[in-house]
Amino acid sequence: EAQVTQNPRYLITVTGKKLTVTCSQNMNHEYMSWYRQDPGLGLRQIYYSMNVEVTDKGDVPEGYKVSRKEKRNFPLILESPSPNQTSLYFCASSFSGGQGAFGYTFGSGTRLTVV
Amino acid sequence: EDQVTQSPEALRLQEGESSSLNCSYTVSGLRGLFWYRQDPGKGPEFLFTLYSAGEEKEKERLKATLTKKESFLHITAPKPEDSATYLCAVGRGADGLTFGKGTHLIIQP
Numbered sequence: 001e002a003q004v005t006q007n008p009r010y011l012i013t014v015t016g017k018k019l020t021v022t023c024s025q026n027m028n029h030e031y032m033s034w035y036r037q038d039p040g041l042g043l044r045q046i047y048y049s050m051n052v053e054v055t056d057k058g059d060v061p062e063g064y065k066v067s068r069k070e071k072r073n074f075p076l077i078l079e080s081p082s083p084n085q086t087s088l089y090f091c092a093s094s095f096s097g098g099q100g101a102f103g104y105t106f107g108s109g110t111r112l113t114v115v
Numbered sequence: 116e117d118q119v120t121q122s123p124e125a126l127r128l129q130e131g132e133s134s135s136l137n138c139s140y141t142v143s144g145l146r147g148l149f150w151y152r153q154d155p156g157k158g159p160e161f162l163f164t165l166y167s168a169g170e171e172k173e174k175e176r177l178k179a180t181l182t183k184k185e186s187f188l189h190i191t192a193p194k195p196e197d198s199a200t201y202l203c204a205v206g207r208g209a210d211g212l213t214f215g216k217g218t219h220l221i222i223q224p
């Protein structure tokens with residue numbers, strides 16, 4: 001089944017403890033992105049990647065890092081999480097040339113709580 | 116800066132009562148107008164992409180239309196299972212999507 005898989009689904013952590021949220025897609029997509037979703041603010045892009053080793057900042061990148069060493073994986077790293085990073089996070093992927101026809105495919109989300 | 120505004124924020128309809136959701140946008144070079152459905156606690160699910168003014172797409176009880184400044188999602192004779200948040204987004208090419216805040220739709224039996 002074609003899908004974007006995020007892990008973990010739920011995570012509670014303490015301020016300052018480094019964490020990684022994994023994202024993997026099995027559709028051979030070039031484009032991948034991370035979003036956070038907050039009540040009243042909607043979905044906002046954190047980072048995106050056009051292909052392996054090509055990443056760039058989105059609208060709200062502060063406090064986050066990403067890497068794209070393999071085409072299928074795009075982990076999100078929080079080096080020193082803070083309570084304002086408590087949110088629902090989504091990974092998404094798309095083809096480059098055909099993204100218009102199929103849009104982005106989203107993962108099921110990771111609900112992160114930083115205390 | 117790309118902007119997407121959706122209205123209304125919330126809409127409650129009776130089963131079978133047709134209506135429309137609005138998405139107005141300002142963007143420097145549209146790379147697709149996307150509609151997604153999102154159920155609580157789940158990821159957005161792709162519905163439609165529209166590229167040019169005048170374009171229309173349909174899926175079951177949903178029809179999306181596009182003008183130069185806005186898009187509409189028409190819901191005909193909705194059922195309770197159509198209850199969800201509907202998200203509109205504009206494409207940024209490789210940069211991903213800029214989303215509106217969504218319309219929370221409730222269909223009462």
